[in-house]
Amino acid sequence: MSVQQKDFFTAVIITITIFLIVALGFILLVIVYNHRKKRHIEEKALMQLTFDAEITKTQLEVQEQTMQTIGADLHDNIGQLLSLTSLTLNSIELDNAPKARQKIDAAIDLTVRSIKEMRLLGKLLQGDQLIVMGLSEAIGHEINWIEKSGQYKVSYTNDGEMPAVNSPDKDLILFRILQEILNNIIKHAKAKEISIKLDYEEAVLQLQVSDNGIGFDSENLPTEQCGMGLQNIQKRAGIIGGEATVLSNPDEGTTITVFIPYP
């Protein structure tokens, strides 16, 4: 082999080797990318599993809390009312007609209050069925119920078109959050007006509930006062990837806003 031939030989070998390396490199790149895709898919599936597990856990917690509320209300509230009704009815002396009339009226009043409390409890159990109609409709139903009491002026606005595909799990949790907020208002806020706003924009669903009640100092709220209610709201919002903010001042009412990625 002459020097010229050797040079040519080297040049050809180098050229073909470079082509081979480039081609192999490209194939390797595809394989590496594909492997990363596999890892990404696995991570996504794991996250989805974790998310589903969290959702289930939250739903169970919500269910457990609902049951506890029902149990406590049955025992402390309705049970007491019915015991009182029974006592009142037992103490009626038919010989004394005017007194008997008073006691019968009191028993009727206690019975009416028991029925109201029963309805309140019934409403708590309704959430799962209500949410089937859609979040907005379920909120509307809840508002109807509050308005019927005649003690609150409730305004409800629904801005932004809801996505075509909904997320029943998130809907239910958000609806439970709303119920929790409304229960807090009814029990503690002494409010006259309640404003509920549902807004959907850029894949974020926002629920805002404001009242004109007595409010509280949200900046310096002691932990024990913060109550399970507010903690639960924040915890539940966090589980579905969202967050809840509480803005309140004494005598200035309270505004709770929940943001969640949706659907």
Added chain:
Amino acid sequence: MLIFPYYLYAEWVCFISALLYLKSSDSTFGITVKLYLFSVVALESVCRYVYKSDNNWLYNLDMPIEFTFGIWIVSKVVFLKREKIIMQLCLGLFFSAYLLSWILKGNNSEFFKIAGLLGSVIIICLCIYYYFTLFHKEEYVNLLTDPAFLFISGYFLFYTTSIGLVIYADQLDKLMITIQVPLSYLLNDIINLIFYSFWVASIICLYNKKTSLLQL
């Protein structure tokens, strides 16, 4: 050491694998692959044992079969949206270059470099397009056992590296590494061994998955 005619053995192994493992495969695909591989082994065997020299005219005659099959199979596997139009366009380009080579050479005794190069480039482009479709695929496929990937990668490696062989075809035939063996034979051995290894792997994967390349 890899010395001629190992590439011929590789082709025979691939052909026999196709006969053995593509029995239950889709009829169009199975029959076409077997016919194509038969044409390859027949051509190479004739060139090796009958027309040992001045056999470029045989390779030139085989070239349309090689690239028509290549363009057809890769287009089908890549599953192009406008598969027929792109296939016709690629074939049109190749046959234009083939006719041009024929006219320019004036005879059939010299290897049609232009047609060979353009055919290789077309198949390389189709292969690269296939890889890009893989990038955009949502679902994960185990590429190391994916017949389509192995098949296309064999083609990609073969045509990318054989571009150099086509360019230097004349000089390589004259450059001897031993008294009787030109450099082109050694390089052909290496490239073909890689190429047919991929294809044999692809055929075995097809057999294991009981499917056809055209159904993937």
